[in-house]
Amino acid sequence: MRAEITSLLGLEVYTQKGVYVGKVEDAVLDSDQGVISGLALGRVNRSLFDQKGRGVIVPYRWIMAVGDIVLMRHPAGSKGEKDERR
16 A cells, blocks of 8 residues: 555544544654554554553554554454453
């Protein structure tokens, strides 16, 4: 999937289960390969990630689709996942 990096900025990120993850604030580049290796997210859904920082970086391999929103795989072992299975 080819796109301008700037077109990713500001997009909301959701899991394949429809759970809000966060908002794209930046992209992490692998300059040797010339590809995006991750997305830096802000306004992160704290129920998915056990983290105290301002944001999180998700590996780009988790990204499934990019359009009006970014769709990613639901993180395995995320906080609250056990609650969803009840």
